[in-house]
Amino acid sequence: xxxxxxxxxxxxxxxxxxxxxxxxxxxxxxxxxxxxxxxxxxxxxxxxxxxxxxxxxxxxxxxxxxxxxxxxxxxxxxxxxxxxxxxxxxxxxxxxxxxxxxxxxxx
Numbered sequence: 001x002x003x004x005x006x007x008x009x010x011x012x013x014x015x016x017x018x019x020x021x022x023x024x025x026x027x028x029x030x031x032x033x034x035x036x037x038x039x040x041x042x043x044x045x046x047x048x049x050x051x052x053x054x055x056x057x058x059x060x061x062x063x064x065x066x067x068x069x070x071x072x073x074x075x076x077x078x079x080x081x082x083x084x085x086x087x088x089x090x091x092x093x094x095x096x097x098x099x100x101x102x103x104x105x106x107x
């Protein structure tokens with residue numbers, strides 16, 4: 001996974017539904033930065049985002065491997081901006097304000 005550092009890639013994020021308790025999986029563009037994986041979106045109204053905030057236990061599938069980890073909301077504006085820059089290099093949307101979750105993978 002170290003070869004993905006500081007770049008965006010596609011991954012499947014699986015959260016536990018905050019209402020149903022069932023697993024909910026979605027393809028997203030992720031960013032690996034300083035050994036953590038980040039996901040972001042425009043607003044905090046997405047199911048995956050709300051689910052990850054409600055229940056921090058998540059799974060991430062990258063290629064054919066699945067990892068488990070703990071999600072938390074990024075409150076550091078500078079870090080969120082850095083993630084957007086890595087997620088959307090040389091794109092205007094990298095400047096947009098986004099909500100971001102950070103996933104620390106289990107050992």
